Each structure stands twice: as structure tokens, then as C-alpha cells.
Amino acid sequence: MLKTALSSLSPVELRQLIRRGEYTDQTSGLAPGYTQANLVILPKKLAYDFLLFTQRNPKPCPILEVSDVGSRKLHRFATDIDLANDFPKYRIYRHGVLDQEVTSVEPYWRDDLVSFIIGCSFSFESELITAGIEIRQITEGVNVPMYNTNIALDPAGRFHGNMVVSMRPIPEEQVVTAVKVTAAMPRVHGAPIQIGDPAKIGISDLAHSDYGDAVTIKPGEVPVFWPCGVTPQNVIMQTKPDFVITHSPGHMLVTDVKNVSLKYQ
Amino acid sequence: MLKTALSSLSPVELRQLIRRGEYTDQTSGLAPGYTQANLVILPKKLAYDFLLFTQRNPKPCPILEVSDVGSRKLHRFATDIDLANDFPKYRIYRHGVLDQEVTSVEPYWRDDLVSFIIGCSFSFESELITAGIEIRQITEGVNVPMYNTNIALDPAGRFHGNMVVSMRPIPEEQVVTAVKVTAAMPRVHGAPIQIGDPAKIGISDLAHSDYGDAVTIKPGEVPVFWPCGVTPQNVIMQTKPDFVITHSPGHMLVTDVKNVSLKYQ
Structure with a gap:
């Protein structure tokens, strides 16, 4: 699909396209006016330290939403959403090393995973x-x-x-x-x-x-x-936890929330 | 000490006075221009859920700083500080019920406690x-x-x-x-x-x-x-965790950070 046609799609239409694996490219310029987001998914045992890290470093890591444990849904930034498929590309890090780049993390999903949705420039x-x-x-x-x-x-x-x-x-x-x-x-x-x-x-x-x-x-x-919201990936490479999923840089989640509304929340 | 004399004290002077037990009253109007803060102290096992609760409800629970586990110090909002003594009055809740009101929580301190410092109106x-x-x-x-x-x-x-x-x-x-x-x-x-x-x-x-x-x-x-930053106390009474310490309403921590600087952080 041409980039010009893509840019006329709504966030939910874009996510459905991405979910079906039909768009796997970066998302800059898509769904103008809507908030895009970075991703960090990690096991619950690491979630407190990571959430505290984002609280202490809100400029690179402004948290938009945190999922419930094990859930692939969000409640605030998107409704029709599957966190395991709705980013165009994901990275899987094991022990701080980039292990795989994939377009779906459904095969790797676990009940103890928590997803952090982080603001994007x-x-x-x-x-x-x-x-x-x-x-x-x-x-x-x-x-x-x-x-x-x-x-x-x-x-x-x-x-x-x-x-x-x-x-x-x-x-x-x-x-x-x-x-x-x-x-x-x-x-x-x-x-x-x-x-x-x-x-x-x-x-x-x-x-x-x-x-x-x-x-x-x-x-x-x-x-x-x-x-930049890629900061967590750098932190993960430096910290080396066993298992972390992130988005691929530039390949963001397109949310249902307009940027302008973030100013007044 | 007269309120007028008190209001000319610096934040660190006020905290030292409070630490010695010489001021146990509410703090509205003291150290004008400096940020005052609410307090929630709870065991580490509850800290993730509580931190996430504050992330989801930033208006009543704007987190200014979270201590390291077991620490009675802060690093960002005050240096010369003892979290167990520097609030004029504390409340101890057991199973959601207000059990005691004290001017020091030093006798109740535990190595697994985490302190949440929350913005105050x-x-x-x-x-x-x-x-x-x-x-x-x-x-x-x-x-x-x-x-x-x-x-x-x-x-x-x-x-x-x-x-x-x-x-x-x-x-x-x-x-x-x-x-x-x-x-x-x-x-x-x-x-x-x-x-x-x-x-x-x-x-x-x-x-x-x-x-x-x-x-x-x-x-x-x-x-x-x-x-209002007393919201966590209401939440604690509704949620009934085993053991929580808060400040007494109106009896806040006076920090070293000027309000005006919070606008530009």
C-alpha cells in the first residue's frame, strides 16, 4: 500500500492491517495527530524495578499505560488492540542481547508478562x-x-x-x-x-x-x-535481564488517543 | 514558637525542629515557595501495585520520589532528611484501620519498607x-x-x-x-x-x-x-493492607525543592 494511502487510515484500521502482517514498516507520519508509543514487555518479577526506573526518568520513559499482568489488552490508549501483534516489528532480547526481530510475539507470550506503553516523539x-x-x-x-x-x-x-x-x-x-x-x-x-x-x-x-x-x-x-523512547532498549542491553520484548525502533504502536488530548489530561 | 517566626525557617531548619519533636502541628503556610509532600510507606510486597495505582491516578497521587527499599533517605527532594521523623505527625494503619497517631515511626521501621513521597496542594x-x-x-x-x-x-x-x-x-x-x-x-x-x-x-x-x-x-x-494527596489514605482504608504508615492529614514533609522548579522539570 502506498504511504499516501496509508496516512489516511485511522489508528484502528492501521492496527488491523499491522495485526494481519500486511504492514511491517516504520510508522513516522502515519495517523497524523494520534499518539504513537514505544513498548517494553518484561516478566512481572522485573516490573517494579522497571516502573520505578520510568518514574525516576520520565523524560526518556514517559509511561502512557501499563497493562495488567499477562494481558495483551489496553484500556486507556486503545480498545481494539492485541499487544502481541499490533506493532509492525518487535525485538526479543535475551540476557541483554538482541536475539530475534519478529512481526508477532504471539508464540512467545507468557502469563507473567507486563507491557509498558511509553510516549514517543x-x-x-x-x-x-x-x-x-x-x-x-x-x-x-x-x-x-x-x-x-x-x-x-x-x-x-x-x-x-x-x-x-x-x-x-x-x-x-x-x-x-x-x-x-x-x-x-x-x-x-x-x-x-x-x-x-x-x-x-x-x-x-x-x-x-x-x-x-x-x-x-x-x-x-x-x-x-x-x-527517546528507545532508551529502555539501551538500558536493557546494559542491564541484561533474561527476557524482554520491545518494539523495533521506529516501528511504533498507533493509539486511539489524539496528541492534543495528552496536553490536558 | 510563633507561627510568624516558624514561617521564616528554611526547609532544613523546619525538618530538624520537627525531627527533635519540637513542632508537631500542620504545615500549611510554612516555608513559603517550597514543595510540601504527602507520605505513604508500605511493605515492598505491596509496592508494585501501589506504584502502578499512582501511575494510573496521577492527579490525586502525583509521585515526587520513591525511596529505595528500607531506606529512610531521599535523594532528589531533600538531603538532610529522616523519613521516620521529619513529618510532624504520622498515622499507622493496620488492616485498613487507623491504629495509632505518632510523631515518630522510628520504633516501627522495617527493612522491607518503601516510602512514596506524593505532591501536596x-x-x-x-x-x-x-x-x-x-x-x-x-x-x-x-x-x-x-x-x-x-x-x-x-x-x-x-x-x-x-x-x-x-x-x-x-x-x-x-x-x-x-x-x-x-x-x-x-x-x-x-x-x-x-x-x-x-x-x-x-x-x-x-x-x-x-x-x-x-x-x-x-x-x-x-x-x-x-x-488531594490524602486519597491514598482513603484507598488504604478501602483496600485494608496489613501495615501502612502515612502522614497525618495536613502534617506534611517540607522539601528542599522550590515549587517553581517543579514547573520546569
């Missing part, structure tokens, strides 16, 4: 576009570039690690607007964590992203970095 | 005063009136129950200002949950508060209701 992109800001990776048809940083997070129990950021090049004269638009949306990462110099946060080369794809930075543009 | 009172709004219970020298409501909260594990609200009478022409000031402070309960009619949220008689003291409502004033 794709959610604020449609507001940036409305404010007249071009989103480079949408224009170039690639995944947003994401980078590991030297920003240490606040540990909780066995979880510790560094922040991952997403980067968007913003024309100098639009940086203030970009800060204002995103600062108003803390539940989807909020304001940037760094404006300008990538070296200050431990990024040596913007042309080589750690996740996603590098994008063009034009003259007069500033790289702007936002806390 | 006293924190936004100094901003309301700055905006020209009189806070009636401070003028009258009593505790803020708090009421049980019919607003059911989102359950999590074994925790369920109804919201408790605090009430402040606001002159009609200042209600919009009161909403704007408090809406900007979601980490200390944020905007009101109800403006006007108490019956709509299940309150039958404003003259009889369930916690704290009733205050005068003058002609031309509207009762405005905010989600």
Missing part, C-alpha cells in the same frame, strides 16, 4: 509540522536518527544506563518554536535535552546513528536532540 | 497567594478542609477506592486565575477537579469535612475542589 511531529517546521526524516522517507549519549540515567533496582536521543535538524529561526511546541507535551518526551553541539552529550558523528537512519542537515540548521 | 498555595488569592484556611489558622467523594479511581492490583479532594473558597472573579495557576503545576495535583456544586462529586455538607477543618465560605465565593 513521533507524537509531537504532527504539531511541529502544524507549526510550520519540516520534519526531515519524513521528507526523506526514512526512520528518525537516534543516538546513544553519555547522559547517565537515575538507576532503580537493577535498571541503569544512558539516555538515547532522537535528532531533528531545525532551522535556527525555528528552534524556539520547536522548544515551545514540544515542552507543552511532556507525556511524549517534552522539550529537547540538547540544542546544538552533539559532542556535549557524547555523540561523535551525526552521520552514523545508533538506531534509525542519518538525515541531511542543511546550512543554517541546528541539530536538536529529544529524549 | 499546599505547594501551590504560595503561588495562589502571589496571584492575589486569599487562602482561607491560612487566614483562619486551621487545616485545609478535605472531603471523600464519589469519584472512583482507576484500580491497580489490590488498590482501589475513591478520590479525596481539598477545598478552597475562591471569589468568583478569581476562579479562572486559580485554575491557570494550579494547572501549570501538575506535579502537585494541578488543576481543580470540580468548580462549584459539591453534590456533583458526592459531598453532602461542606460544613462537615472528612479530614481537616471546615472554613468560612463568604457570599460571592465558589468552593473549588482539587485532587
